[in-house]
Amino acid sequence: MSRPELIAPPEIYYGDTEAQKYTANSRIQQIQADMTYRALELLNLPPDEPSFILDIGCGSGLSGEILDEQGHIWVGVDIAPSMLEVALEREVEGDLFLQDIGQGFGFRPGSFDGAISISVIQWLLNAETSHPTSSPPHRLTRFFTTLHSALKNPSRAVLQFYPSSDDQIQLITSIAQKAGFGGGIVVDYPNSKKAKKVFLCLFVGSGGAQHVPQGLDGEVPEGAGDSVKFEKRREREKRRKENGAKRKGVKDKDWILKKKELYRRRGKEHVPNDSLYTGRKRRPAF
Numbered sequence: 001m002s003r004p005e006l007i008a009p010p011e012i013y014y015g016d017t018e019a020q021k022y023t024a025n026s027r028i029q030q031i032q033a034d035m036t037y038r039a040l041e042l043l044n045l046p047p048d049e050p051s052f053i054l055d056i057g058c059g060s061g062l063s064g065e066i067l068d069e070q071g072h073i074w075v076g077v078d079i080a081p082s083m084l085e086v087a088l089e090r091e092v093e094g095d096l097f098l099q100d101i102g103q104g105f106g107f108r109p110g111s112f113d114g115a116i117s118i119s120v121i122q123w124l125l126n127a128e129t130s131h132p133t134s135s136p137p138h139r140l141t142r143f144f145t146t147l148h149s150a151l152k153n154p155s156r157a158v159l160q161f162y163p164s165s166d167d168q169i170q171l172i173t174s175i176a177q178k179a180g181f182g183g184g185i186v187v188d189y190p191n192s193k194k195a196k197k198v199f200l201c202l203f204v205g206s207g208g209a210q211h212v213p214q215g216l217d218g219e220v221p222e223g224a225g226d227s228v229k230f231e232k233r234r235e236r237e238k239r240r241k242e243n244g245a246k247r248k249g250v251k252d253k254d255w256i257l258k259k260k261e262l263y264r265r266r267g268k269e270h271v272p273n274d275s276l277y278t279g280r281k282r283r284p285a286f
């Protein structure tokens with residue numbers, strides 16, 4: 001099967017139908033969740049305190065949901081309006097921006113404690129047009145230089161992606177280094193065709209004192225290893241369900257008012273008027 005990034009530009013590929021299909025697929029949900037947990041592990045944030053995280057290519061919020069679950073505050077950017085629409089429908093907690101990351105970010109310098117990106121940056125390797133400033137190296141340079149500036153010093157960015165060759169890995173890491181990042185590539189389960197995952201683990205600052213973490217080893221011992229792995233997954237699913245239930249449970253007056261205000265600020269149409277339940281007078285109907 002052809003890679004999605006070779007089929008159409010992302011905002012076309014992830015149209016209404018694909019955005020819904022992608023988000024509802026339980027296998028995709030599980031894979032994206034697992035990779036987000038691993039990205040968070042590699043991000044090495046201070047324990048037991050919320051961090052302010054940028055989710056690059058947040059899509060419909062499958063990765064952001066894990067950030068919520070882990071108690072972080074996040075901002076998501078994505079180029080596909082349909083994916084962001086699904087994220088809004090799913091009432092993710094992050095603030096969402098419609099943006100092409102190949103154009104670079106405009107965030108205030110040092111805004112974020114860290115950044116993650118799950119299954120996104122391979123899209124930057126495909127030229128959008130034949131214009132020279134749309135070439136992959138130009139887009140990657142804008143992306144990495146503005147990302148570097150948006151992050152605190154010291155901090156990390158962890159970007160899982162699907163390279164199709166070693167040359168692509170080389171191109172991406174060399175441009176990231178030129179933009180000022182330290183760090184390098186972490187490969188999990190390098191010998192497994194199915195489980196192999198590539199993470200670009202980037203560091204801002206610390207004078208090169210940060211070491212690139214080790215990838216996970218593919219040899220999971222039979223029996224004990226598997227049961228540990230599945231036990232962990234079961235725990236995670238239980239936690240996610242509990243948190244989901246909690247999240248649903250917090251839909252009180254303040255929560256509803258906050259969400260409605262957010263939607264109005266984002267220009268969303270048909271936001272219901274505040275009712276007696278939410279404690280404000282209805283707006284006059286014109």
Ligand SMILES: C[S@@+](CC[C@H](N)C(=O)[O-])C[C@H]1O[C@@H](n2cnc3c(N)ncnc32)[C@H](O)[C@@H]1O
Pocket residue numbers: 010011014032056057058059060061062063077078079080083099100101102117118119120123124
């Ligand atoms: C496979 S989805 C992953 C979404 C999310 N991170 C997750 O884990 O479910 C890839 C996402 O990258 C986004 N994307 C691709 N190219 C982009 C670009 N140039 N700027 C912003 N987002 C982009 C797509 O729109 C899509 O939502």
